[in-house]
Structure formats: C-alpha cells, structure tokens
Amino acid sequence: xxxxxxxxxxxxxxxxxxxxxxxxxxxxxxxxxxxxxxxxxxxxxxxxxxxxxxxxxxxxxxxxxxxxxxxxxxxxxxxxxxxxxxxxxxxxxxxxxxxxxxxxxxxxxxxxxxxxxxxxxxxxxxxxxxxxxxxxxxxxxxxxxxxxxxxxxxxxxxxxxx
Amino acid sequence: xxxxxxxxxxxxxxxxxxxxxxxxxxxxxxxxxxxxxxxxxxxxxxxxxxxxxxxxxxxxxxxxxxxxxxxxxxxxxxxxxxxxxxxxxxxxxxxxxxxxxxxxxxxxxxxxxxxxxxxxxxxxxxxxxxxxxxxxxxxxxxxxxxxxxxxxxxxxxxxxxxxxxxxxxxxxxxxxxxxxxxxxxxxxxxxxxxxxxxxxxxxxxxxxxxxxxxxxxxxxxxxxxxxxxxxxxxxxxxxxxxxxxxxxxxxxxxxxxxxxxxxxxxxxxxxxxxxxxxxxxxxxxxxxxxxxxxxxxxxxxxxxxxxxxxxxxxxxxxxxxxxxxxxxxxxxxxxxxxxxxxxxxxxxxxxxxxxxxxxxxxxxxxxxxxxxxxxxxxxxxxxxxxxxxxxxxxxxxxxxxxxxxxxxxxxxxxxxxxxxxxxxxxxxxxxxxxxxxxxxxxxxxxxxxxxxxxxxxxxxxxxxxxxxxxxxxxxxxxxxxxxxxxxxxxxxxxxxxxxxxxxxxxxxxxxxxxxxxxxxxxxxxxxxxxxxxxxxxxxxxxxxxxxxxxx
Amino acid sequence: xxxxxxxxxxxxxxxxxxxxxxxxxxxxxxxxxxxxxxxxxxxxxxxxxxxxxxxxxxxxxxxxxxxxxxxxxxxxxxxxxxxxxxxxxxxxxxxxxxxxx
Numbered sequence: 076x077x078x079x080x081x082x083x084x085x086x087x088x089x090x091x092x093x094x095x096x097x098x099x100x101x102x103x104x105x106x107x108x109x110x111x112x113x114x115x116x117x118x119x120x121x122x123x124x125x126x127x128x129x130x131x132x133x134x135x136x137x138x139x140x141x142x143x144x145x146x147x148x149x150x151x152x153x154x155x156x157x158x159x160x161x162x163x164x165x166x167x168x169x170x171x172x173x174x175x176x177x178x179x180x181x182x183x184x185x186x187x188x189x190x191x192x193x194x195x196x197x198x199x200x201x202x203x204x205x206x207x208x209x210x211x212x213x214x215x216x217x218x219x220x221x222x223x224x225x226x227x228x229x230x231x232x233x234x235x236x237x
Numbered sequence: 238x239x240x241x242x243x244x245x246x247x248x249x250x251x252x253x254x255x256x257x258x259x260x261x262x263x264x265x266x267x268x269x270x271x272x273x274x275x276x277x278x279x280x281x282x283x284x285x286x287x288x289x290x291x292x293x294x295x296x297x298x299x300x301x302x303x304x305x306x307x308x309x310x311x312x313x314x315x316x317x318x319x320x321x322x323x324x325x326x327x328x329x330x331x332x333x334x335x336x337x338x339x340x341x342x343x344x345x346x347x348x349x350x351x352x353x354x355x356x357x358x359x360x361x362x363x364x365x366x367x368x369x370x371x372x373x374x375x376x377x378x379x380x381x382x383x384x385x386x387x388x389x390x391x392x393x394x395x396x397x398x399x400x401x402x403x404x405x406x407x408x409x410x411x412x413x414x415x416x417x418x419x420x421x422x423x424x425x426x427x428x429x430x431x432x433x434x435x436x437x438x439x440x441x442x443x444x445x446x447x448x449x450x451x452x453x454x455x456x457x458x459x460x461x462x463x464x465x466x467x468x469x470x471x472x473x474x475x476x477x478x479x480x481x482x483x484x485x486x487x488x489x490x491x492x493x494x495x496x497x498x499x500x501x502x503x504x505x506x507x508x509x510x511x512x513x514x515x516x517x518x519x520x521x522x523x524x525x526x527x528x529x530x531x532x533x534x535x536x537x538x539x540x541x542x543x544x545x546x547x548x549x550x551x552x553x554x555x556x557x558x559x560x561x562x563x564x565x566x567x568x569x570x571x572x573x574x575x576x577x578x579x580x581x582x583x584x585x586x587x588x589x590x591x592x593x594x595x596x597x598x599x600x601x602x603x604x605x606x607x608x609x610x611x612x613x614x615x616x617x618x619x620x621x622x623x624x625x626x627x628x629x630x631x632x633x634x635x636x637x638x639x640x641x642x643x644x645x646x647x648x649x650x651x652x653x654x655x656x657x658x659x660x661x662x663x664x665x666x667x668x669x670x671x672x673x674x675x676x677x678x679x680x681x682x683x684x685x686x687x688x689x690x691x692x693x694x695x696x697x698x699x700x701x702x703x704x705x706x707x708x709x710x711x712x713x714x715x716x717x718x719x720x721x722x723x724x725x726x727x728x729x730x731x732x733x734x735x736x737x738x739x740x741x742x743x744x745x746x747x748x749x750x751x752x753x754x755x756x757x758x759x760x761x762x763x764x765x766x767x768x769x770x771x772x773x774x775x776x777x778x779x780x781x782x783x784x785x786x787x788x
Numbered sequence: 789x790x791x792x793x794x795x796x797x798x799x800x801x802x803x804x805x806x807x808x809x810x811x812x813x814x815x816x817x818x819x820x821x822x823x824x825x826x827x828x829x830x831x832x833x834x835x836x837x838x839x840x841x842x843x844x845x846x847x848x849x850x851x852x853x854x855x856x857x858x859x860x861x862x863x864x865x866x867x868x869x870x871x872x873x874x875x876x877x878x879x880x881x882x883x884x885x886x887x888x889x
Contacts, residue, residue: 158398158399158400158475159480162395162476169511186259187398189394194394206267220394222394222395230516231245232516235524270844286864287872317878335797335798654863655875662863665872665874669874712863715863
C-alpha cells in the first residue's frame with residue numbers, strides 16, 4: 076500500500092486502527108464510525124490528530140457536529156461501481172466546509188482519479204504497483220470542465236462569458 | 238442546430254484521447270476486463286453476442302446532413318454497411334472491432350458526435366421530442382435546455398458511478414412525443430402566469446422489470462435553477478439509491494419505496510443548501526438558444542396547389558401524406574416522418590446508402606436538418622409543401638417510402654436475441670412476421686392508430702410496457718415464449734399495459750396479436766375509436782376471453 | 789457434452805477451443821468435452837487465454853452431437869454460432885467472400 080498526494084508517493088503519518096485494537100499512544104489514528112461512536116469522548120480528548128473512516132453507506136452528515144475535531148476522513152470505495160463516496164466528498168467540502176484530508180481507500184481505478192480530485196479527494200491509498208502516471212494524467216486529461224467543482228476552477232459556461 | 242465551440246470540441250477530443258489510452262492499456266494487459274468494462278461502456282462500447290457494439294449518441298435526436306453522412310461512413314468503413322437507430326435517439330453499430338473504436342470515435346468527433354455516456358451507470362444521452370422547434374402549439378423549443386443538460390451531465394464528476402443508469406427526457410409540448418413519464422427525470426418546458434419559462438419536473442418513471450409512471454415532483458422550476466434542482470435530485474439518489482440489487486437500483490424504486498413526499502423533502506433540503514452552485518448565466522442561455530433560432534423559412538401560402546394536385550392524382554402519395562406528414566408551425570411547410578419499418582428490414586435499421594440518401598434529401602429539402610425518433614424512425618422537419626412530392630419520390634427510391642407511421646406495422650423493436658447479450662428471446666423475426674401478416678395497407682388503415690412495442694427481455698428497450706400492444710420475449714426452459722400486454726401508452730396519457738395471461742410460443746404469438754385485433758374491430762364504437770380508447774373502455778376481459786377461452 | 793466458447797478480445801468474434809488449434813471461429817472445428825475432466829482442461833486453457841488477453845467472457849456451453857455435427861443446446865448459442873437469424877448474409881453463416889483473382 077502507498078499513499079499518493081499531489082501525484083507523488085508520500086509518507087503516511089496515519090495509522091488505521093481496527094475496532095478492537097488499542098490506540099497507539101500519541102499517534103495520528105484513523106478509526107471507523109462504529110469505534111468513533113463507541114469511544115467518542117476518549118478519541119476527541121487524545122492529544123493527537125483524529126481521522127475517521129466512513130463506509131460508503133455512512134454519510135458525513137451523521138457526524139456533522141464533530142467534523143471540526145476531525146483532521147482526515149477516509150472514504151471507502153468497496154468496489155469501483157459504488158459511487159456514494161463522490162457525493163460524500165462533495166458534501167464534506169461544500170456543505171460542511173471540511174478542509175482536512177479526504178482520502179480514497181479501497182477499489183480506486185486509474186480513470187476515476189480525475190473525478191475524485193474534482194469532488195475534493197486529495198489523498199489516495201493505492202497498491203504499491205499502482206502507476207503514478209495515473210495521477211499525472213488526471214491533471215491533464217481534461218483541460219476544462221462543464222460543472223463547477225470543489226477545485227473552484229471556472230467552468231466552461233463561465234469561461235465563455237469572461 | 239447547436240455547433241461546438243472550442244471548449245466543446247476540446248472536451249470531446251480529449252475524451253477520444255482518454256479512451257484511446259484506455260483501449261491501449263486493455264490490450265497491453267494493464268486493465269482487466271472487469272476494470273475496462275465500465276470505461277468502455279461509458280463510451281458506448283458493449284460486447285454483444287457476435288461482436289462489440291458501439292452506441293453513438295444523437296443528442297435530443299437532432300442531426301445535420303453532414304453528421305448523417307459520417308454515420309454512413311462509419312457503417313461502411315468500420316462496420317457491415319448499416320446501423321440501427323434505437324429507442325433512445327442513439328445509433329448502434331453491431332460489428333466494430335475493439336481496436337478500431339478509438340478511430341471511430343475520432344472520426345465522429347470531427348462532426349461533433351460521440352458515444353459519451355450512452356451506457357454505464359451515469360446520466361445518459363438526453364432525449365427529446367423529435368418535432369421540437371417545428372411542432373404547432375409548442376410552448377418553447379426544448380432543445381436549448383437539452384443542450385445545457387448535455388453539457389452539464391458530460392463527465393460529471395459526482396454522477397458517473399450512480400446506483401444505475403439515469404435517463405432524462407425533455408419536451409416543450411403538451412402532446413408528449415418523448416415519453417417523459419417513463420424517464421428517471423422527465424421535464425416539460427412550461428410558462429408561468431408571468432410568462433416566464435420554467436420546468437415541470439417528473440421523477441422516478443421507467444420501464445424494465447418494474448414499470449412505473451413518473452410522479453410530478455415540481456410544477457415550476459425556474460430556469461436559473463434547472464441544473465441545481467437536477468443536481469439535488471441526483472445527489473439524493475446517488476446517496477440513497479439501492480446498490481444491493483441491480484433490479485432495485487433505479488431511482489423509480491427509491492421514490493416508490495421512500496414515497497414521493499419524503500424523497501421530495503430531501504431534494505428540497507439539498508436544493509435549499511446548494512441553490513446557486515451551478516451558475517447558468519443568462520448570456521449562456523441566450524448563446525445556446527441562438528443556435529436553435531428558426532431557420533430561414535420562406536413566406537409561403539398555407540396551401541400549395543401543386544401539392545394538392547399531386548395528392549389528388551397519386552394514390553401512393555396520398556397514402557404517404559395521410560400517415561407520414563404532420564402539421565408544421567410555419568405555413569407552407571410540413572414535418573415528414575421517414576419510416577424505418579419497411580417489410581423485411583429490422584425495425585430501426587438503415588443502410589449506409591439510405592443514410593446518405595436521407596442526408597441529401599435533408600440538405601436539399603429540409604433546411605439542413607434531420608431528427609431521429611425514439612420510435613426508431615427519422616424525421617425531415619422542414620419540408621415545403623411544394624417539395625413534398627419530390628421528397629416522397631426520392632425517399633421511395635431509397636426504400637424509405639413506407640407509408641405506415643403510427644400504424645400496426647410501425648413496430649418498436651429491440652435487437653433481441655439476434656444481437657443482444659442480455660436478450661432471452663428474438664424480437665426481430667416476430668416483428669417481421671407481424672409486418673407480413675398485416676402487410677395489406679388497407680387493412681392497416683382499417684385498424685388505425687396502433688403502437689406495437691416489443692422487447693426481447695425484461696429490460697424493456699423495446700418499450701413493451703407502454704405499447705398499445707406490448708410483446709415481451711422470455712426464455713422458458715430453453716425455449717422462446719412471448720407474453721402479451723395490452724393498453725399501455727408512453728404519451729401524455731401514460732399507462733402500463735396489462736399482461737393478458739400465459740405466454741405464446743413463437744409460432745402462435747402473431748396469431749394472438751391478430752386475435753386481439755379482430756376482437757378490437759368487433760368491439761369498437763365506430764371507425765374513429767382507436768384500439769387504445771376501445772381497450773380503456775372495455776378492459777382486458779373480452780380480449781382475454783378471445784385469446785384463451787377458445788383453446 | 790460441452791464446448792468452450794468466448795469472444796476474441798480485439799474484434800469480439802465468437803470463438804471456440806478447437807480440436808486442432810486453440811481458438812477457432814467455426815463451431816464444427818470445436819473440441820467437444822465429454823466428461824468433467826475434459827471440461828476442466830478446457831476451462832484451464834480458457835483461463836490462460838483470458839490472462840493472455842486473447843479472449844474475454846469464456847464459458848462452457850452444452851452441445852449435442854448428431855451425425856458428427858455439433859449442435860448448441862440453446863437458441864442463444866445457435867445464433868452465436870451462425871449470426872443474426874434475420875440476416876443470413878451476416879456473421880459466420882455469411883457466404884465467404886469470393887477470392888480475388
């Protein structure tokens with residue numbers, strides 16, 4: 076597994092902690108929504124960054140009040156066909172103004188990366204052999220877009236009228 | 238007609254390059270078939286029984302002669318000399334090679350065409366009334382709004398992996414020729430009391446395994462809100478639509494299970510939050526509308542003596558005019574339907590030569606414009622009454638003169654098991670046999686307006702649920718069997734047909750349809766009562782009795 | 789009795805594992821598996837070919853053999869083996885193009 080940000084493989088400071096594992100002292104952890112609900116007070120009281128891992132059927136709106144205490148949301152893509160994560164990423168950015176890392180985990184395909192970036196996903200956990208070229212291509216495959224997105228680039232509709 | 242600007246052209250060209258890369262990665266083994274499949278589908282490429290199949294979009298059914306000639310070129314160069322016009326304003330090629338598809342799409346891009354989102358779980362090719370812009374009594378030409386939706390939905394980052402496919406249709410007329418109530422979102426262009434343009438939104442219609450008529454969700458969405466409101470509808474669906482069962486994944490099931498009120502409340506909440514996000518500047522609306530300005534019509538008298546004389550003299554022409562010629566909003570002009578339902582030809586199929594012929598006719602006699610219909614026919618939208626006779630002669634010479642629009646032989650029919658990987662039974666041979674059985678045009682006229690629609694599987698591409706007479710091919714213990722449905726309609730009076738009972742084997746289904754027809758003829762109140770009206774008056778029982786009790 | 793069929797990756801053509809060659813277009817040249825062991829061998833050959841990107845969508849289809857002719861059990865496979873039933877001029881049933889002189 077490697078973490079890719081801005082088209083480069085980078086060190087991952089976060090530890091995914093399973094629901095029944097001990098929390099490692101002083102380390103940035105990512106926990107499931109179930110663990111978060113069970114241990115909320117302890118987790119937000121720790122002196123280390125907190126990440127939340129959401130399954131594709133777990134909407135960010137269900138933790139809206141706590142998003143200010145969360146520095147990373149990992150969105151699970153159990154299979155590439157499950158596109159709920161796109162809407163969840165958009166909501167995190169646009170509706171809740173979440174400015175931490177949104178990380179795609181699970182079944183991420185080369186050709187989905189441009190869409191994911193436009194929806195606000197900025198971290199990707201992919202297999203070690205996943206080509207970085209995919210991330211380079213994602214920047215250039217489409218020059219302009221018809222829809223507004225979280226990147227704030229002007230749309231084609233806007234560009235046409237200065 | 239709309240013309241691409243540099244941005245549109247660049248986006249389509251970039252898509253071709255992207256797909257070329259994807260095909261390359263597939264051939265090199267960097268993509269498995271499982272990974273490649275959704276990518277090729279989003280460019281309209283299927284793998285069917287005999288070969289790949291490429292579905293090319295004809296957005297909202299509008300086509301220039303130049304584009305039609307390109308469709309003919311693709312049929313000749315990359316396929317076997319013909320194409321199949323579908324029930325969703327697309328054309329399908331049945332024999333392309335995977336290795337050629339990037340080149341095909343590149344050729345199509347030179348005439349502003351593509352296969353983008355003609356398949357896959359995304360927003361599909363937006364469809365419309367084939368008489369848009371020329372129909373008498375239209376509120377407004379819906380095509381500028383279709384084009385706006387086409388652009389907004391193309392490569393949508395959030396809505397490319399929906400629970401299931403998503404189809405949008407738009408009409409500008411009271412009389413619904415776009416089947417908007419059988420779409421995931423159906424839109425009717427309306428005007429409010431203040432004379433402002435807006436949209437009536439219908440949600441959750443569809444056919445398939447569970448046919449449902451759409452429900453009206455909003456009476457009036459102002460034009461500035463069109464895309465924000467659609468976004469809200471899609472966002473709620475993307476989050477909450479079922480993903481556990483492919484047969485329950487369409488929005489119709491979500492709206493049905495949740496109830497319109499609850500779904501509508503969630504959409505309203507989302508809309509309230511996101512209103513104003515998708516900017517649709519007035520200048521952009523005006524820019525797109527300008528492309529659809531009426532062409533340069535001549536000022537002509539409402540009648541034409543030459544036309545009337547020809548109609549009087551020539552019985553064949555008279556017959557053609559009766560079924561295939563429709564009222565135009567401009568005096569002295571007519572709308573001409575070109576039937577792709579000639580005997581012995583699969584419904585919707587056209588040869589490359591026929592495509593070229595109709596392109597020539599459109600260029601010369603229809604102000605450079607063509608339409609395709611969801612009923613698998615073509616339309617010449619702007620023909621002068623004075624030219625009708627010549628047009629008919631030229632169409633006839635190309636084998637396109639069938640005078641059967643709206644009659645029993647004007648059958649909607651999916652490709653069925655002769656081509657389609659999903660099909661359970663053949664549909665084309667049944668359509669062929671029906672056309673032979675009812676070949677006598679006098680008899681067709683006596684029967685009157687009748688829509689037979691046939692699908693070779695439950696997915697209902699042949700719209701059997703909304704046929705006045707619907708036929709569904711199924712597989713029963715390895716044998717083809719045909720179920721009969723009566724009383725459906727895809728128009729403004731939309732209804733779902735009722736199944737008559739046990740299905741019929743291939744050798745008896747055409748006889749069963751004939752029994753239905755004979756029963757109707759014996760029950761109708763005068764020649765003016767159509768099959769559908771008669772059925773709605775008398776119900777299923779007498780037809781059921783005639784079909785099954787005599788056995 | 790079964791025959792292993794698939795579609796060729798690059799052009800989508802219907803192919804079968806043959807008696808003499810790994811992939812043949814003509815059903816008459818297909819290898820018929822008469823027992824589970826032979827079916828297993830066909831499935832293995834097909835899996836290798838899928839990996840090698842020669843074919844996609846490989847599966848075993850039931851057939852009968854009458855007077856030495858291989859006949860697919862289902863309508864679907866009969867149509868795949870021949871071509872669209874409404875267009876005898878297309879598909880495998882189509883007459884071979886005349887050889888250039």
